[in-house]
Amino acid sequence: MRVIDSVAQLRAALDPIRRRGGRIGLVPTMGALHEGHLTLIREAARVSDEVVVSVFVNPTQFTDAADLAAYPRDPETDAAMAASAGATVVFAPTPGEVYPAGFSTGIRVGGVSEPWEGTARGAAHFDGVALVVTKLFLMVGADAAWFGRKDAQQVAVVRRLVRDLNIPIEIHAVPTVRDADGLALSSRNVRLSAADRAKALAIPRSLSAAGAAVADGETDADLLTARAHEALRAAGIEPEYWAIVDPDSFAPLTRIETESLAIVAAPVGGVRLIDNELLSP
Ligand code: PAF
Numbered sequence: 001m002r003v004i005d006s007v008a009q010l011r012a013a014l015d016p017i018r019r020r021g022g023r024i025g026l027v028p029t030m031g032a033l034h035e036g037h038l039t040l041i042r043e044a045a046r047v048s049d050e051v052v053v054s055v056f057v058n059p060t061q062f063t064d065a066a067d068l069a070a071y072p073r074d075p076e077t078d079a080a081m082a083a084s085a086g087a088t089v090v091f092a093p094t095p096g097e098v099y100p101a102g103f104s105t106g107i108r109v110g111g112v113s114e115p116w117e118g119t120a121r122g123a124a125h126f127d128g129v130a131l132v133v134t135k136l137f138l139m140v141g142a143d144a145a146w147f148g149r150k151d152a153q154q155v156a157v158v159r160r161l162v163r164d165l166n167i168p169i170e171i172h173a174v175p176t177v178r179d180a181d182g183l184a185l186s187s188r189n190v191r192l193s194a195a196d197r198a199k200a201l202a203i204p205r206s207l208s209a210a211g212a213a214v215a216d217g218e219t220d221a222d223l224l225t226a227r228a229h230e231a232l233r234a235a236g237i238e239p240e241y242w243a244i245v246d247p248d249s250f251a252p253l254t255r256i257e258t259e260s261l262a263i264v265a266a267p268v269g270g271v272r273l274i275d276n277e278l279l280s281p
Contacts, residue, residue: 001083003090007139010091014050018141022049026142026169027087028133031055032072032187036177038085040146043174045086052140053087055079059095061128063121072187091140098135107131109164112250113157117274120240120265126157133158137169144170148177150184152261152276153250176275178204184275196269202235203264206242207277210262214279219256232266239266244279256281 004010014024025048027040037053044051055078062068079090106127113126137145147155155173162171177185182204183197192200206228213224221244228242244253247261256279263276 001079001088001090003079003092005091005093006097007093010052010089010139011141013089014052014141017050023144024048024140024142025051026136026140026145027051027053028136028145028147029053029055029078030057030071030187031078031092032074032190033078033081034177034185034187034189036148036150036185038081039177040148040174041082041085041087043172044144044146048144050089051087052089052091052142053082054136054140055082055090055092056098056132056136058098058128058132060099060131061125063124070191072190091136098132105131107134107161109157109161112153112160112248115250115252116241116243116245116263117153117265126154129154130157130161134161134165134167137162137167142169144172146172146174149173150176150186150275152247152263156248156250159248182208184273186273188271188273191271192269196271199235199237200268200273202232202237203266203268203273203275204277206231207262207264207275210244211277211279214256214260214281217281219281221253221256221260224256224262228262228264232264237266237268239264240272241265247278 025044027044029037041053057071059068082090107130108127109130118126159171162169181201183200210224210228225242232239242264244260244262253260260279261276262279265274
């Protein structure tokens with residue numbers, strides 16, 4: 001496995017594979033790899049001749065400088081973990097390589113990027129994600145890219161971006177990987193104390209309760225939302241949002257008639273957690 005930090009070297013490494021008709025898979029990450037990322041890499045490795053894992057803490061998608069500074073970074077461990085899951089290239093560029101002096105281009109995906117995470121983190125968040133993902137798609141020239149469903153709104157934004165800009169890449173969304181207790185894996189979980197981690201379990205429980213109710217025939221999204229807020233407050237968690245939305249547009253729903261998505265963001269012990277669950281009537 002090679003670790004590459006420049007676009008020129010990346011293209012030199014991948015061009016021969018592309019010329020031979022090999023399939024190139026991309027797993028974009030910001031590092032601090034965990035089992036969730038490894039699942040994406042394994043999925044990519046199953047169907048790709050070359051698997052590029054990008055490790056880049058993208059400054060343009062952070063709206064809070066303290067959050068950017070505190071983001072966990074461990075490049076050696078990331079490279080070893082990526083290799084163990086089947087990565088053939090780790091692309092770890094510097095901020096200057098991705099955004100050279102004079103960089104002046106922006107990308108905005110309207111609509112789906114605006115509510116929920118777009119409002120909570122500010123419009124700059126998904127602008128930054130759309131920009132870096134587009135750059136990674138162009139730099140790698142991948143046939144397919146893998147994303148985690150935990151960031152469901154990000155996946156919807158990326159799908160919209162790819163459709164709107166006719167980017168020739170398949171987007172795969174892989175189910176969220178959870179710890180045995182149900183908490184969705186996240187690079188931010190390492191910042192939770194044991195007590196806050198236990199408290200955070202009310203988040204996946206609120207989603208599963210909604211999933212079970214919908215499977216039992218409940219269709220009233222407002223009722224389920226009210227119940228979830230109540231359960232979270234009883235656990236000492238004040239959600240930023242807990243809502244039931246259309247999985248593509250992220251527009252809020254009042255009735256659940258087709259497959260819908262329950263989404264939640266909540267701070268626990270100073271750590272902002274997000275999670276979601278598909279609701280199937
Ligand atoms: O989900 C992430 O880790 C990031 O938003 C991504 C897709 C790697 C872009 O920086």
